[in-house]
Amino acid sequence: MSFLSxxxxxxxxxxxxxxxxxxxxxxxxxxxxxxxxxxLGPSRVGPHGLLQPVADVIKLATKEGFIPPHAxxxxxxxxxxxxxxxxxxxxxVIPFGPEIEIFGIRTEMQLTNLxxxxxxxxxxxxxxxxxxxxxxxxxxxxYALLGGLRSAAxxxxxxxxxxxAVVSVLLLANTLSLRGLVESQSGFYIxxxxxxxxxxxxxxxxxxxxxxxxxAFAETNRIPFDMPxxxxxxxxxxxxxxxxxxxxxxxxxxxxxxxxxxxMATLLFLGGWNPPVPTGLGANYFPSLVFAAGxxxxxxxxxxxxxxxxxxxxxxxxxxFFLVAAxxxxxxxxxxxxxxxxxxAKVGFLLFAFIWxxxxxxxxxxxxxxxxxxxxxxxxxxxxxxxTGLLVAxxxx
Amino acid sequence: xxxxxxxxxxxxxxxxxxxxxxxxxxxxxxxSLVGVMGSLAxxxxxxxxxxxxxxxxxxxxxxxxxxxxxxxxxxxxxAEQKSGGSLTARYLGIxxxxxxxxxxxxxxxxxxxxxxxxxxxxxTGGSPEAVGRVLFTRYLLPFEVTSVLxxxxxxxxxxxxxxxxx
Numbered sequence: 109m110s111f112l113s114x115x116x117x118x119x120x121x122x123x124x125x126x127x128x129x130x131x132x133x134x135x136x137x138x139x140x141x142x143x144x145x146x147x148l149g150p151s152r153v154g155p156h157g158l159l160q161p162v163a164d165v166i167k168l169a170t171k172e173g174f175i176p177p178h179a180x181x182x183x184x185x186x187x188x189x190x191x192x193x194x195x196x197x198x199x200x201v202i203p204f205g206p207e208i209e210i211f212g213i214r215t216e217m218q219l220t221n222l223x224x225x226x227x228x229x230x231x232x233x234x235x236x237x238x239x240x241x242x243x244x245x246x247x248x249x250x251y252a253l254l255g256g257l258r259s260a261a262x263x264x265x266x267x268x269x270x271x272x273a274v275v276s277v278l279l280l281a282n283t284l285s286l287r288g289l290v291e292s293q294s295g296f297y298i299x300x301x302x303x304x305x306x307x308x309x310x311x312x313x314x315x316x317x318x319x320x321x322x323x324a325f326a327e328t329n330r331i332p333f334d335m336p337x338x339x340x341x342x343x344x345x346x347x348x349x350x351x352x353x354x355x356x357x358x359x360x361x362x363x364x365x366x367x368x369x370x371x372m373a374t375l376l377f378l379g380g381w382n383p384p385v386p387t388g389l390g391a392n393y394f395p396s397l398v399f400a401a402g403x404x405x406x407x408x409x410x411x412x413x414x415x416x417x418x419x420x421x422x423x424x425x426x427x428x429f430f431l432v433a434a435x436x437x438x439x440x441x442x443x444x445x446x447x448x449x450x451x452x453a454k455v456g457f458l459l460f461a462f463i464w465x466x467x468x469x470x471x472x473x474x475x476x477x478x479x480x481x482x483x484x485x486x487x488x489x490x491x492x493x494x495x496t497g498l499l500v501a502x503x504x505x
Numbered sequence: 506x507x508x509x510x511x512x513x514x515x516x517x518x519x520x521x522x523x524x525x526x527x528x529x530x531x532x533x534x535x536x537s538l539v540g541v542m543g544s545l546a547x548x549x550x551x552x553x554x555x556x557x558x559x560x561x562x563x564x565x566x567x568x569x570x571x572x573x574x575x576x577x578x579x580x581x582x583x584a585e586q587k588s589g590g591s592l593t594a595r596y597l598g599i600x601x602x603x604x605x606x607x608x609x610x611x612x613x614x615x616x617x618x619x620x621x622x623x624x625x626x627x628x629t630g631g632s633p634e635a636v637g638r639v640l641f642t643r644y645l646l647p648f649e650v651t652s653v654l655x656x657x658x659x660x661x662x663x664x665x666x667x668x669x670x671x
Contacts, residue, residue: 183536224633227559234567238539241571245532245578253578260575264568284633 118219119200126199130363131161137463144467155421171352176247179349183246188350188357191239195364198232201225202371203287205381205447217448218287225286226278229372230271233327236365237263240329240346243358247349255345258474262326262333265481270323272489273316276496277305277376280313290380300386304379310499315492317377319485321458324369326481328362330462332469333477370458378454381447395449396436403429507625511551518544530584531577535570542566554631 135150135157142149150157175181202225205217222228237260244256278284281292295303305313326333342348347358374380383391403426410422435441436449472480521540528534542565549558630639640648 180532183532222555224555224559227556227563227633231559231562231567234563234571237567237571238536238574241574241578242532242536245574253581257575257578260571260578264571264575267568 114213114215115219118215122199122219123196126196126364126367129367130360131165133363133367133459134164134359135161136459137466140460140463141467144464165356168352168356173352173354176249176349178248180246180248183242184349185354187239187243187246188354188361190242191236191361192357192364194232194236194239195361195368198229198368199364199371201228201286202368202375203290203380204451205444208444210444216287221285221287223285223288226274226284226289226376229286229368230267230274233365233368234267236361239358239361243350244346247346249349251342251344252346252348255342255348258342259329259346262329262477262481265478266323266326266333266485269319269481269485269489270327272486272493273313273319273323274376276316276489276493277313279493279496279500280305280308280311286375286380290375290382293379294382296386300389302379302382302384304382305377310503311496313377313492313496315488316496317373319489319492320373320377321461322485324373325462325465326477328365328369328462330362330366331466332472334471366459366462367455370455370462373458374451374454381451383446383450391450392442392446393437395442395446396433399429399433399436403427403433507551511548511625514544514547514551518548529587532574535574535577538573539566539570542570549631551625552631553625553628556631556633556636 138160139149139157150160153159153163175184200219201222203216203218203221207214207216209215240263241256241260244252244254244259247253277289281289283289283292293302293304293308297303297307297309301307306317325331347355350358383394385391385394406422406429407426410418410420410426413419413422436445518541521537521544525534525537525541528537542561546558546561546566549555549561630636
């Protein structure tokens, strides 16, 4: 198969998976937050509100796209375009699994394997400041302008600790390629402790991981750092004046940035697609076990239904889960999908943590946010870098 | 393919640079400058300097220009008034510019020794390892002097800003 057709095929698969995840991440977020707050969340459109993302897309696409008078029209339209382009661009360098062989074709589970993948991701994320800042400025609205200014200052401030935390990982791995980074984290200490960078000797990068996560919250403008769109102060911040698909673009960009951030954390600190237990201890059978357990729960509730229609729907769900579990036992499928399962599980856990934090923490005040970045996070990141560098130099000698 | 990409991005760089001067609004000029930086990064990439290209985007387009845009937005600088321009500048400007460019290219052609043409991707010293090695061995002194210079500039900025407060 030629390079072009293979790339097109891979791009199609990645785009389909990414866009579906984007749509359903929002559903998951609403559901999880609702349950944290003892509500039900979306439950009207489809079973358990599962068709809510479709309804939202139709609503946003059919709304009137209003351009406020006195707005700078070109930049006003350019900002959401830039946001969504940059957000979707970064997925192209993220590896999801090892090199695999399907029907005799060897390929990497990644769109493109850059040898400066980490720098590419940093470059793309540093450019995404413009979309928010320009959107705020071009709307010609004081709330939007304040939101844009806040986000520009915040994103520049938090980029520093983020980059410094990444650098200390790079010192351990000695490569800038994301694939190389994951490969440097394979293997186990004394048989069962994974050599992920959070556990990696000579200096486990736990602090760098925490700094990275906190900075990633700020970079994606999420609670507790969502000052650019603090609704009780700024209406909706930089996207106050945006409606219909232009608003959807910002929405999509935010969730896409969340996915990129969690993917990056997984690749840099949590060993990418490397399983947390050795293969000898049954790492490859774990995915089947998870799906089988999910099926068993669905079957149990189907046999003891809370509502009459659950008697038919839940056994069907259980059957699907059991089929997936059985499929994952086939050696060929297992070899391809088990790494993807581990990668997805880690990313999914981090995404859940993002939502969890949103349901738990209140918003910072703006001066607290800046003081935290410059007076705590950045010095700690530099200290971590110095200690890591020293230990790496001593050990490698 | 390389030549097409070079022409496209060189064109974008030139158009953005001209736009930077022509625009009356500071934000539009700043965005044009970002365009110049971005297309320059692509040109570095075409030549094989992938590290320099990434750093160009991260540092210049992603950090320095964001600060420029931030300050312009903070001061809320409006569009400049367009002066009518003198008649001489309007009718003599472009012909004189073309003459100047022609003279420059002619002088460069006869003064500089003939060299091998640039081959796309022919430069192999652009990897992060190569750049780091050269930076910390051969160019260590200039590198350190530059960092001290930047430190002095930062301290100077703080001192100047403090004075204004009193």
